[in-house]
Amino acid sequence: MMIYADNAATTKMTKTAINAMLPYMDITYGNPSSLHSAGQRAAEALADARQTVADILGCAAREIYFTSGGSESDNQAILSAAEAGAKKNKRHIISTSIEHHAVLHTLNKLEKQGFEITLLDAHENGIVRPDELEKAIRPDTALVTVMYANNEIGTVQPVRELGRICREHGVIFHTDAVQAVGHIKINVADENIDMLSLSAHKFGGPKGIGALYVKRGITLTSIIEGGAQERGKRAGTENVPAIMGMAAALKESYDMIDEACSKLIPMRDRLIEGILKIPHSILNGDRYERLPGNVNVCFEGIEGESLLLILDSKGICASSGSACTSGSLDPSHVLLAIGRPHEVAHGSLRLSLSHENTEEEIEYMIENIAWTVSYLRSMSPVWRDLEEGRKEHVIQ
Numbered sequence: 001m002m003i004y005a006d007n008a009a010t011t012k013m014t015k016t017a018i019n020a021m022l023p024y025m026d027i028t029y030g031n032p033s034s035l036h037s038a039g040q041r042a043a044e045a046l047a048d049a050r051q052t053v054a055d056i057l058g059c060a061a062r063e064i065y066f067t068s069g070g071s072e073s074d075n076q077a078i079l080s081a082a083e084a085g086a087k088k089n090k091r092h093i094i095s096t097s098i099e100h101h102a103v104l105h106t107l108n109k110l111e112k113q114g115f116e117i118t119l120l121d122a123h124e125n126g127i128v129r130p131d132e133l134e135k136a137i138r139p140d141t142a143l144v145t146v147m148y149a150n151n152e153i154g155t156v157q158p159v160r161e162l163g164r165i166c167r168e169h170g171v172i173f174h175t176d177a178v179q180a181v182g183h184i185k186i187n188v189a190d191e192n193i194d195m196l197s198l199s200a201h202k203f204g205g206p207k208g209i210g211a212l213y214v215k216r217g218i219t220l221t222s223i224i225e226g227g228a229q230e231r232g233k234r235a236g237t238e239n240v241p242a243i244m245g246m247a248a249a250l251k252e253s254y255d256m257i258d259e260a261c262s263k264l265i266p267m268r269d270r271l272i273e274g275i276l277k278i279p280h281s282i283l284n285g286d287r288y289e290r291l292p293g294n295v296n297v298c299f300e301g302i303e304g305e306s307l308l309l310i311l312d313s314k315g316i317c318a319s320s321g322s323a324c325t326s327g328s329l330d331p332s333h334v335l336l337a338i339g340r341p342h343e344v345a346h347g348s349l350r351l352s353l354s355h356e357n358t359e360e361e362i363e364y365m366i367e368n369i370a371w372t373v374s375y376l377r378s379m380s381p382v383w384r385d386l387e388e389g390r391k392e393h394v395i396q
Helices: 016-022 037-057 070-087 101-112 130-136 159-169 240-255 258-275 306-313 333-337 359-378 381-387
Strands: 062-069 092-096 118-119 141-145 172-176 195-199 210-214 279-283 294-299 348-352
Touching: 037 062, 062 070, 070 092, 070 101, 070 172, 070 195, 070 210, 101 118, 118 130, 130 159, 141 159, 159 172, 172 333, 240 258, 258 294, 258 306, 258 359, 294 306, 306 348, 306 359, 333 381
Parallel strands: 092 118, 092 141, 141 172, 172 195
Antiparallel strands: 062 210, 195 210, 279 294, 294 348
């Protein structure tokens, strides 16, 4: 048995996406910048894909720019807003302590260039409070960037309200929606979003392709120089097959969001209920304001890496957090930000489900996670000290 429960890291490509890509590898393979008929057929396909993405997000096709994925989209959005702000002597940016490193590392870079960065607290439930954002906005604030849904603990932010506050103060609002798009219905106009990042491989599309929504009137800075592709804002021949796969996967996932949620949420809740029966375990992130398929827990007295290896031997593919930091020995910055001590944050487990998971798989995971935690604790001197009272339990 192999149970894939790491969909936050990447999803399996759907048959719809694969089939949408194939003609553009074999038949319609022209360069969309070419003037001949082969190139123009590719250009027409590109325009159709752009319109599909725009329709789903509730914006105009000219407001969609294709990129290599979420990290590039985040970088371009933030650097563009920063450059525009600097020209108006606005060098203050607001974000949160639980952002993806594509955002945090870009902000660190800007800080070295003289920008002032304010990171809002996400509190123990992993959710930013709108009133704290409003208090943090200053006359020199150039940008607010807050992720739509967290990639580790799955918490969904009050984006509509955050965007409204930014709109009232005349501040650009960007959201990293990589984990949310395809799983939550998003309308950029209704939710006061000025820029939005997405990545295809999080909703059944291919890796290495994404998009950036930029509201008309916002100046976008090129971070890749070269040709005039993407209306002069992103040089490089467009990856037409991947773009077609992304558009097809996004349309498919959008059309089945309600059906997927009706299946995922009960499975997610059953998984949480079963895992939290393990003594001294705790759920990370808000119990209800979270992605439909996200479960993130910490177990006291164990190391997450050992847990993952044993679960893998039992056919369960899971993670301890972001795949982008899987090689690091440091505990998750997200878990530390919501108040988990280092020793507890090291014992984390993230399970991210898809509509292809089954109730039988949920029960199998609950049973084997409980056994594995018990097994690891039986060999742990730290756990022995906790149980014998030489140390106090952090998780009650």
